Amino acid sequence: MPGNSSRRGAVRKGNSRKGPLVGSGGQRRRGLEGKGPTPKASDRPNHKAYKAARKAEAGKRSAPARSGGKSAKQSGEVIAGRNSVVEALRVGVPATALYVAGRIDSDDRVKESLKIAADQTIPIMEAQRTELDRMTDGATHQGLALQVPAYEYAHPDDLINPEAPGVPLVVALDGITDPRNLGAIVRSVAAFGGHGVIVPERRSAGMTASAWKTSAGAAARIPVALAGNLTRTLNDFKKAGFFVIGLDMDGDVELPALDLAGEPLVIVVGSEGKGLSRLVSETCDQIVSVPMSSTIESLNAGIAASVTLYEVARQRAEKS
Structure with a gap:
């Protein structure tokens, strides 16, 4: 007989009124024992919660890594569009990959981007346009995108270096939210012999690709440090022998009369709208204004930072 008929106890005895019948082999009893607690929805492969969890996990793995401070808040970014990509490559914005759409209509910008990327040994990756749409969050990429890693900030203590050439000169930003202003200030610091820039961790522009481009490559030479608390950081510099001056239109001292130019100096630049914050202003040794026409x-x-840096450099050159 098929099935379990040859196993002892699996078949009714022949004198049974109901006749021989194949038994369950214990399956019914095991079925009553249960299978343990019901798995969570996110652990069941056929459940939508499981698929959503896997998708979120994949997104985290593909997201650019972040590292401490503002770099923990600011991830790597993707530059999209032919003009933006080629300009970033021209000024040496650091990049980890250049993505090019398959069967792209090549023009001079695409050719130059490919050449610069090859010269700088930046990996060139072919990507589907749908993938580029996802990477650039739907921006107009024109078949070209550049992956830029997160900026690695210095620590403010790194700028307190008695062995640095020349008299120390640092610029700190208080409430500057436009990355182009940050880039321009980094460029001026490099031009006038400064040693670094300090930005607060919160409510401040960060070293994005836009800031790097505006710096015209100076960001590769001038460190940008991250301050968790700007007032405390300025006090640390004062303890290390620096003088702190703040720029404000209602300053007590006009820039040409500045008598601290020859000292280790931190120049604090406030936002255009609100100027210096109260605590930062109270921390400064002097509040300095830039003289200008009453029509402005x-x-x-x-x-304002560039003019001040120039005047400090000029006075130092005269005294040397």
Whole structure:
């Protein structure tokens, strides 16, 4: 007889009124024992919660890594569009990959981007346009995208270096939120012999690709440090022998009369709208204003920093 008929006890005895019948082999009893607790929805492969969890996990793995401070808040970014990509490559914005759409209509910008990427040994990856749409969050990429890693910030203590050439000169930003202003200030610091820039961790522009491009490559030479608390950081610099001056249109001292130019110096630049914050202003040794025509209310933060850095460099050159 088929099935379990040859196993003892699996078949009714022949004198049974109901006749021989194949038994369950214990399956019914085991079925009553249960299978343990019901798995969570996110652990069941056929459940939508499981698929959503796997998708979120994959997104985390593909997201650029972040590292401490503002770099923990600011991830790597993707530059999209032919003009933006080629300009970033021209000024040496650090990149980890150049993505090019398959069967792209090549023009001079695409050819130059490919050449610069090859010269700088930046990996060139072919990607589907749907993948580029996802990477650039739907931006107009024109078949070209550049992956830029997160900026690695220095620590403010790194700028307190008695062995640095020349008299120490640092610029700190208080409430500057435009990355182009940050880039312009980094460029001016490099031009006038400064040693670094400090940005607060919160409510401040970070070293994005836009800031790097505006710096015209100076960001590769001038360290940008991250301050968890700007007021505390400025006090640390004062303890290390620095003087701190803040720029404000209502300053007590006009820039040409600045008598601290020859000292280790931190120049604090406030935002165009609100100026210096109260605590930062109270921390400064002097509040300095840039003299200008009465027809102009204030200068752009980047320009004000540049003018001040030039005057400090000029006075130092005269005294040397």
